[in-house]
Amino acid sequence: MTTYDNADLKKAGLKITVPRLKILDLLEQAENRHMSAEEVYKRLMEEGNDVGLATVYRVLTQFESAGLVLRHNFEGGHSVFELNHDDHHDHMVCSETGTVIEFCDPVIEKRQREIAEEHGYSLVDHSLILYVKPKSSGSNRN
Amino acid sequence: MTTYDNADLKKAGLKITVPRLKILDLLEQAENRHMSAEEVYKRLMEEGNDVGLATVYRVLTQFESAGLVLRHNFEGGHSVFELNHDDHHDHMVCSETGTVIEFCDPVIEKRQREIAEEHGYSLVDHSLILYVKPKSSGSNRN
DNA sequence: ATGGATGCAAACTGTTTGCAATATG
DNA sequence: CATATTGCAAACAGTTTGCATCCAT
Numbered sequence: 001m002t003t004y005d006n007a008d009l010k011k012a013g014l015k016i017t018v019p020r021l022k023i024l025d026l027l028e029q030a031e032n033r034h035m036s037a038e039e040v041y042k043r044l045m046e047e048g049n050d051v052g053l054a055t056v057y058r059v060l061t062q063f064e065s066a067g068l069v070l071r072h073n074f075e076g077g078h079s080v081f082e083l084n085h086d087d088h089h090d091h092m093v094c095s096e097t098g099t100v101i102e103f104c105d106p107v108i109e110k111r112q113r114e115i116a117e118e119h120g121y122s123l124v125d126h127s128l129i130l131y132v133k134p135k136s137s138g139s140n141r142n
Numbered sequence: 143m144t145t146y147d148n149a150d151l152k153k154a155g156l157k158i159t160v161p162r163l164k165i166l167d168l169l170e171q172a173e174n175r176h177m178s179a180e181e182v183y184k185r186l187m188e189e190g191n192d193v194g195l196a197t198v199y200r201v202l203t204q205f206e207s208a209g210l211v212l213r214h215n216f217e218g219g220h221s222v223f224e225l226n227h228d229d230h231h232d233h234m235v236c237s238e239t240g241t242v243i244e245f246c247d248p249v250i251e252k253r254q255r256e257i258a259e260e261h262g263y264s265l266v267d268h269s270l271i272l273y274v275k276p277k278s279s280g281s282n283r284n
Numbered sequence: 285a286t287g288g289a290t291g292c293a294a295a296c297t298g299t300t301t302g303c304a305a306t307a308t309g
Numbered sequence: 310c311a312t313a314t315t316g317c318a319a320a321c322a323g324t325t326t327g328c329a330t331c332c333a334t
Contacts, residue, residue, distance in 0.1 A: 015308055015313060037299080052316040057299060059314095075215055075269075078298065092261060101261055107253050112272055115245055116234065121274035124237055127217075128270045130254055132263035157333055159289060179324080194291040199324060201289095220323065 003028060004068050004083070012066030019044075019051040023059050027069065027083045034072070034080040034091075034100050074129065090128040097134075145170060146210050146225070154208035161186075161193040165201050169211065169225045176214070176222040176233075176242050216271065232270040239276075 004024055006016050014020060026043055027035070035043070041056045060081050063069035070084045072091065080100075088109075089102040108128065116123040146166055148158050156162060168185055169177070177185070183198045202223050205211035212226045214233065222242075230251075231244040250270065258265040 017308070017314060019315070038297095050316090054300075054317075055315055058301095061300095073215060073217055092258065092263065094263065095266055103257055103261070105253055105257055108250050111247055111249050115247055116272055116274045117277070119234060119243055119245070119274075120277055121234065121236065122277050123272055124275050125273040126271065127273075129268065130258055130265055131267040131269075132258045132261075133266050135259070135262055135264050157288060159333070161290070180322095192291090196292075196325075197290055203325095 008066075008068060012062070012068065014062060014066065018049070019055050020059055022047075022049050022051065023056065024063070024068070027081070032100070033082045035082070036078055036080050038078075040081070072127070072129075075131075090130070092130040092132055095131055095133050150208075150210060154204070154210065156204060156208065160191070161197050162201055164189075164191050164193065165198065166205070166210070169223070174242070175224045177224070178220055178222050180220075182223070214269070214271075217273075232272070234272040234274055237273055237275050 006021075009016055009020055009024075022044055023040060026040060027033070030043075037053070037056050037060055040060070041051070041053045044051050044056070060069060060071070064071050064081070068084055069081050071079050071081050073079050074091075074093065087104070089104040090108075092101040092103060093099070094101075112126055113123045148163075151158055151162055151166075164186055165182060168182060169175070172185075179195070179198050179202055182202070183193070183195045186193050186198070202211060202213070206213050206223070210226055211223050213221050213223050215221050216233075216235065229246070231246040232250075234243040234245060235241070236243075254268055255265050
């Protein structure tokens with residue numbers, strides 16, 4: 001498991017500061033690896049570390065540029081961040097519980113590249129999110 | 143090609159009003175089928191139809207609920223709308239030109255369903271966007 | 285005539301930025 | 310000590326909402 005430390009911050013040209021370490025820490029620790037900036041902020045406050053929300057955004061953005069963190073734009077115009085363990089994966093979000101499940105499917109990955117090629121492009125990135133509901137869920141239509 | 147008309151509005155419980163017809167019209171006509179609310183608004187203004195931006199949002203949202211229109215959340219926290227021709231497809235966005243290409247791949251569609259099932263869920267919806275660049279593009283890094 | 289629809293402006297959410305104070309290397 | 314970083318508040322973009330007016334039915 002990729003775990004980032006001071007060295008990684010330095011490598012990214014970022015000074016070792018309390019907010020940065022705390023945020024990195026939080027992302028490592030977090031049971032729920034996918035957090036919004038707001039969540040990170042709240043969590044830090046709860047733990048007594050009072051960083052500004054603006055700093056959280058700035059740090060997360062810097063981490064993203066540095067490749068330490070991935071940003072995903074889920075539905076509803078808000079982003080979630082997660083540590084970049086450079087094991088690529090996509091997401092499945094349960095509409096009832098909000099649970100986020102990660103998955104990676106080689107078949108889909110391959111087809112994506114092929115499709116881009118077929119259209120004369122090369123794949124730079126992609127975003128795939130499956131919105132699902134529990135199979136045994138209350139409303140069983142179809 | 144699915145083309146909506148007054149009857150469809152009525153069916154959706156929506157009164158036939160100028161803004162609604164104009165917006166529907168715009169979406170039918172538009173060379174670029176994918177437009178943001180802001181774009182729809184600007185276009186309408188240019189054509190001399192002065193509707194409020196709020197109305198554009200309201201109407202597009204109603205159309206979405208009515209199934210006449212699809213809303214996609216692209217990167218950068220802004221949505222684009224397109225007429226729902228109920229031929230499902232995903233999108234490929236060129237990072238250099240902004241061009242949006244539609245595609246639908248049965249292999250991917252099938253795998254998505256399977257993956258959801260494998261995790262004990264059933265697929266409700268999904269969002270797949272490929273970010274691509276022209277194969278012969280200037281910057282050939284990697 | 286009557287309730288839905290509109291336009292405007294004000295409210296809101298998520299995110300970014302200017303700036304003076306502060307902390308890191 | 311110089312400069313990157315922070316916190317705060319103000320600025321922003323995109324979208325939603327309250328309300329009085331207006332229009333389709």
